[in-house]
Amino acid sequence: MAKTHISFNLNGRPVDVLAEPRELLIHVLREQLAHTGPHIGCETSHCGACTVDLNGRSVKSCTVLAVQAQGGNVLTVEGLATNGTLHPLQEEFMQQHGLQCGFCTPGMLVRAYRFLQENPNPSEEEIRTGMSGNICRCTGYQNIVKAVQHAAKRLQAAGGK
Numbered sequence: 001m002a003k004t005h006i007s008f009n010l011n012g013r014p015v016d017v018l019a020e021p022r023e024l025l026i027h028v029l030r031e032q033l034a035h036t037g038p039h040i041g042c043e044t045s046h047c048g049a050c051t052v053d054l055n056g057r058s059v060k061s062c063t064v065l066a067v068q069a070q071g072g073n074v075l076t077v078e079g080l081a082t083n084g085t086l087h088p089l090q091e092e093f094m095q096q097h098g099l100q101c102g103f104c105t106p107g108m109l110v111r112a113y114r115f116l117q118e119n120p121n122p123s124e125e126e127i128r129t130g131m132s133g134n135i136c137r138c139t140g141y142q143n144i145v146k147a148v149q150h151a152a153k154r155l156q157a158a159g160g161k
C-alpha cells in the first residue's frame with residue numbers, strides 16, 4: 001500500500017513520517033519515532049497501556065490511525081518532564097509507590113496528566129472514574145489514586161502547571 005507523509009508535533013517538536021494509511025499511531029510512535037514509552041498491551045482499546053494525548057484528549061494509540069495525528073499535537077510520557085525535571089505526577093508516582101512492574105505507568109501518567117487538566121481538584125471517586133480506562137495488574141490502584149491526589153495538590157499550588 002502506498003505510504004503517505006504524516007506531519008505532527010510530538011512532545012512539542014515537529015516530526016514527519018512515512019506511513020501506510022492503515023498504520024496505527026502506537027506503531028509509528030514506537031517503531032519510527034523511537035518513543036517506546038507508550039506500551040502495547042491488549043491492542044483492543046481495553047488496557048490503556050498505549051495511552052497518549054492527541055490534541056488535548058486522551059486516546060488509546062492502539063486504535064488510532066497514525067494519519068489521524070496529521071497536523072496535530074501528540075504528547076507521550078516522554079514529553080512530561082521539562083528540562084530534565086520530572087512532572088509532579090511522575091514524582092508522586094515514585095513517592096507514593098504508584099507502580100510496581102511499571103508496564104501500565106506511561107499510560108497512567110499521560111491519562112492522569114489530561115485528567116487533572118480536565119478536573120484539577122478531583123475527589124477520590126472522580127479519580128477512580130477518570131482513570132478507569134487504564135488497567136493495572138499490580139498495584140491494586142490505591143497508590144495510583146494517592147499519587148494523583150498528591151500531584152493534584154502540588155499542581156494547584158503551582159498554578160496548574
Ligand code: FES
Nearest residue numbers: 041042043048062
Ligand atoms: S494496548 Fe491500547 S488499550 Fe491496550
Ligand code: FES
Nearest residue numbers: 100102136137138
Ligand atoms: S504497575 Fe504493573 S501493571 Fe501497573
